[in-house]
Amino acid sequence: MMSKSTTYKQGSKFWIALIDMMTSILIIFLLVTFLDSILNPQNIELAIIDKKRKEFIEVLKAQFRNEIQRKTIQLEEDLDHLQITFSDKLLFETAQYSLLSPGQEILKQCSKAIKEFMNTGEISDIKTIQVEGHTDSSQMERDSFPHNNWELSTARALEVIYFLENEGIARKLFSANGFEANRPISKTDNDKNRRIELKIFFSSEGELKEKINIK
Numbered sequence: 619m620m621s622k623s624t625t626y627k628q629g630s631k632f633w634i635a636l637i638d639m640m641t642s643i644l645i646i647f648l649l650v651t652f653l654d655s656i657l658n659p660q661n662i663e664l665a666i667i668d669k670k671r672k673e674f675i676e677v678l679k680a681q682f683r684n685e686i687q688r689k690t691i692q693l694e695e696d697l698d699h700l701q702i703t704f705s706d707k708l709l710f711e712t713a714q715y716s717l718l719s720p721g722q723e724i725l726k727q728c729s730k731a732i733k734e735f736m737n738t739g740e741i742s743d744i745k746t747i748q749v750e751g752h753t754d755s756s757q758m759e760r761d762s763f764p765h766n767n768w769e770l771s772t773a774r775a776l777e778v779i780y781f782l783e784n785e786g787i788a789r790k791l792f793s794a795n796g797f798e799a800n801r802p803i804s805k806t807d808n809d810k811n812r813r814i815e816l817k818i819f820f821s822s823e824g825e826l827k828e829k830i831n832i833k
Contacts, residue, residue, distance in 0.1 A: 671735075678702070689705075691704055698820055700818045702815070702816040706813055708724060709725075709814060715764060732787060744820060748792075748794075748817040749775045749815070750815040753771050754802075754811045766798075772794065
């Protein structure tokens with residue numbers, strides 16, 4: 619007949635062995651899950667796209683380093699888009715909507731970076747490109763086009779789109795908006811309010827996964 623001490627020791631060994639086995643199973647499960655997430659082709663593709671997106675933003679920062687320092691161009695990163703803000707003086711003469719030669723050169727650099735980014739893989743990460751024209755609150759009324767700030771802000775947005783399309787970016791990606799003076803970013807500095815905003819919207823993770831599955 620086994621003593622209580624012997625029974626206790628055997629019971630303890632059983633539970634220790636069981637705990638060791640469960641721990642080993644858990645470690646193996648976590649390892650398999652980790653390897654699956656790392657080696658899953660879909661996740662690898664998403665990581666590559668994310669890396670290219672970051673490289674694209676760094677290219678733009680390098681290209682426009684001088685303009686960024688002079689605050690004639692600003693780059694702002696958001697969760698789903700990159701916003702490039704151009705001072706109106708960089709692109710247009712006062713109250714005009716035809717692009718200046720220096721502005722055309724700036725947009726050529728911008729379009730080149732966008733096209734290179736779009737052509738770096740089989741999956742396109744850019745969903746839409748929204749171009750917005752903004753003026754200050756100074757009233758403009760005249761007989762010739764643009765007759766007012768509303769028409770001016772819209773015409774400038776369209777002019778940027780026509781130029782970028784002519785540089786080889788697909789028309790279907792674009793949308794244009796003219797906001798006149800309705801969305802100021804400064805209460806005191808009209809130079810900041812007169813601007814063109816180019817917003818590059820990226821595909822969400824879900825949209826990218828759908829594109830990867832279709833590929």
